[in-house]
Amino acid sequence: MASAPRREVLVVGGGIGGLAAALALARRGAWVRVVEQAPAISEVGAGLQITPNGSRVLRALGLSPESVGVRALAVEPRDALTGRPIARFDLRRAGGDYFFVHRADLIDLLRQGAEAAGVPLRTEARVTAITPHGVELDGGEHLSADLVVGADGLHSVVRRHLLGDDRPFFTGQVAWRAIVPVEQGPVARIWMAPGKHVVTYPLKDGRLNVVAVREEAQWAEEGWSHRDSPDALRRAFGDVALNLKAILARVTEVGRWGLFRHPVADRWHDGRTVLLGDAAHPTLPFLAQGANLALEDAWVLAREILRDDLREGLDRYQAERRPRVSDAVGEANANARNYHLKGARRRAAHAGLWTLGFLAPGAFLRRYDWLYRFDVTADG
């Protein structure tokens, strides 16, 4: 690819954004390595949706999302109380390839790509501090770099170094996540009820990804590894239709986390450290953009910082990315309200969806053209 200034980059975090950034940078000639706190670049998480804007980045990185995902055909809003579909929108009109993927499979695809590009990946390496010339690891070892990329997710050490403590607020919503052995066609179903909803979509090998969200006054911890009992999930959704109950009845293991709103970072870099993905802009799951935005960030960062002056490249990266991710984060916040309507507003919204599905099914997805048809890889 392009001849680039030889820069030493250290990526903190071997998640989706960190591995994609490492691969993108290595392909452009940077000397890049990744440090990950977990004991393995690992098999954690559940389903993710890779929308066309994210698929384009994977392909531009030389990876094929179809090797790990199920190609999505439609999205189907349903009434969770009757179990019946309200409408069906054809995702083949979304403007590109749309997949349902297990996070572990996507991580594996990115890891293999990064390793093939010669990126050293070091596990059990937790960054505890950012220093003037690099980072310090748990245990005291120092690693130096020209640039430290903070791809360290929701509770980012790099973000804290740049911006101090963030003040997220609890949205009053709690989410459960599970995978069950249930066959479902290649469709994302959004089962909506007053004050709660469930999203189900298939993964490879006959698994169904289930995300259930409910409004709750009680605070729940934010994070990906908190467990809950399947019965607590079933009790929370005790009033839903039998076909949805049958899915929840198959849950044997479930994770639970509180949904918090975080501000998009005001400042993404200081010339030596830079934020990417959830570290810069954690987003609620209601637009399925967490992984896709991290992939887009990775591409733009690699393109901009290897051109010329590092600080100018970082400025361009922030200027290009911040408005777009702010729009996506705002849209995800709004969707949370739309899924949980009650009473007359709920009836009116369902009637509106039904009419749209019947009369102008293309119009539903056209609302997302700005998101899905965007090609971050278009100018190199």
Ligand SMILES: Cc1cc2nc3c(=O)[nH]c(=O)nc-3n(C[C@H](O)[C@H](O)[C@H](O)COP(=O)(O)OP(=O)(O)OC[C@H]3O[C@@H](n4cnc5c(N)ncnc54)[C@H](O)[C@@H]3O)c2cc1C
């Ligand atoms: C364990 C886990 C499970 C998840 N499961 C899902 C899921 O099922 N569905 C979904 O939609 N999203 C899930 N996510 C979130 C999703 O991957 C992200 O929202 C999105 O992909 C953005 O990616 P990211 O690279 O910014 O952050 P992440 O993918 O969260 O990656 C951050 C990485 O940084 C590492 N890290 C953090 N702090 C340090 C440190 N101090 N030193 C070294 N390494 C560090 C973490 O271990 C992690 O591997 C999960 C995230 C994690 C970490």
